[in-house]
Amino acid sequence: MTPLKPTEDPWLALEIGNSRLHWALFIGNTLNCTWDTDHFPESSTPQLPECKSLADLPPEILPSFITGKLGGKNSTHPPIFLASVVPQQTALWQTHPHVRIITLPEIPLLNMYPTLGIDRALALWGAGKNWSFPMLVIDAGTALTFTGAAANKSLVGGAILPGLGLQFNNLGEKTAQLPQLKQEIISLPPRFALNTPAAIQSGIIYTMLAGIKDFIMAWWELFPESKIVIKGGDRILLCNYLQIQFPEIAAHLIVEPNLIFWGIREIVAAFPVN
Numbered sequence: 001m002t003p004l005k006p007t008e009d010p011w012l013a014l015e016i017g018n019s020r021l022h023w024a025l026f027i028g029n030t031l032n033c034t035w036d037t038d039h040f041p042e043s044s045t046p047q048l049p050e051c052k053s054l055a056d057l058p059p060e061i062l063p064s065f066i067t068g069k070l071g072g073k074n075s076t077h078p079p080i081f082l083a084s085v086v087p088q089q090t091a092l093w094q095t096h097p098h099v100r101i102i103t104l105p106e107i108p109l110l111n112m113y114p115t116l117g118i119d120r121a122l123a124l125w126g127a128g129k130n131w132s133f134p135m136l137v138i139d140a141g142t143a144l145t146f147t148g149a150a151a152n153k154s155l156v157g158g159a160i161l162p163g164l165g166l167q168f169n170n171l172g173e174k175t176a177q178l179p180q181l182k183q184e185i186i187s188l189p190p191r192f193a194l195n196t197p198a199a200i201q202s203g204i205i206y207t208m209l210a211g212i213k214d215f216i217m218a219w220w221e222l223f224p225e226s227k228i229v230i231k232g233g234d235r236i237l238l239c240n241y242l243q244i245q246f247p248e249i250a251a252h253l254i255v256e257p258n259l260i261f262w263g264i265r266e267i268v269a270a271f272p273v274n
């Protein structure tokens with residue numbers, strides 16, 4: 001792979017989450033744009049190892065407006081820096097000639113444990129480098145996670161629970177009488193509900209908000225001055241409800257969809273350049 005000129009060369013960041021792929025185009029250090037794509041179907045075996053030029057990447061991965069920004073189909077393939085928490089999807093990219101997989105030991109956080117998710121580590125590193133440590137990151141994704149580090153950039157730890165979508169889906173799937181609901185709750189339901197959909201919504205949303213509040217309060221006991229950043233596909237929904245339920249807490253949250261990309265940028269910037 002040709003070395004990057006950090007100020008001007010284009011490169012792609014790819015985060016493979018459990019629901020979908022999250023992409024970013026960087027020009028040097030500057031984030032140009034982001035987009036999301038689906039996982040590859042398990043059945044398909046994309047010809048990724050054959051990707052020599054941009055023209056070889058399927059259009060469902062690289063939208064034409066991105067190819068345009070990169071100078072058209074015949075231009076040289078930019079490097080892709082990949083971080084994944086889905087090993088089967090990582091495997092598809094492993095042999096791609098321009099892919100560089102980011103691994104946990106490359107992230108300069110102290111006290112990490114070997115099975116820590118790379119997404120959690122990158123988001124925490126990106127948040128801490130951008131705002132400051134101590135730092136707590138809340139990822140409202142497929143899983144809801146809390147991940148915190150102290151002022152000395154040492155991982156304090158965190159917690160993992162089913163995200164909003166998983167809670168709704170699991171309840172609908174594993175019970176005979178409960179319907180599958182979408183988590184698009186327009187307004188907060190009554191806490192003590194008199195119909196089934198509202199009762200499910202109440203149960204899930206109020207316990208989740210109370211849980212988030214409890215983790216935040218516990219974190220502030222340890223690190224009273226700490227900033228807290230929230231990311232993930234359900235961040236806006238959760239922030240809106242936190243705003244109604246616990247406005248004094250919501251006011252302190254920094255909402256940032258691109259945390260992992262900031263983390264990846266830090267790692268890429270530390271890359272040796274000729």
Ligand SMILES: Nc1ncnc2c1ncn2[C@@H]1O[C@H](COP(=O)(O)OP(=O)(O)OP(=O)(O)O)[C@@H](O)[C@H]1O
Nearest residue numbers: 017018019020140141142143163164165232233234
């Ligand atoms: N367009 C969308 N596609 C899929 N999920 C979405 C979308 N918009 C919001 N969501 C919600 O976002 C949540 C998934 O979050 P996100 O996309 O951050 O997960 P992910 O790709 O698995 O990443 P992570 O591994 O960080 O959880 C789901 O609960 C889902 O309901």
Ligand SMILES: CC(C)(CO)[C@@H](O)C(=O)NCCC(=O)O
Nearest residue numbers: 085115116117118119120143160
């Ligand atoms: C928790 C998830 C699924 C969140 O994406 C991911 O970070 C992961 O698979 N983590 C591994 C376990 C851990 O972080 O302790």
Ligand SMILES: [K+]
Nearest residue numbers: 018085086087
């Ligand atoms: K699993």
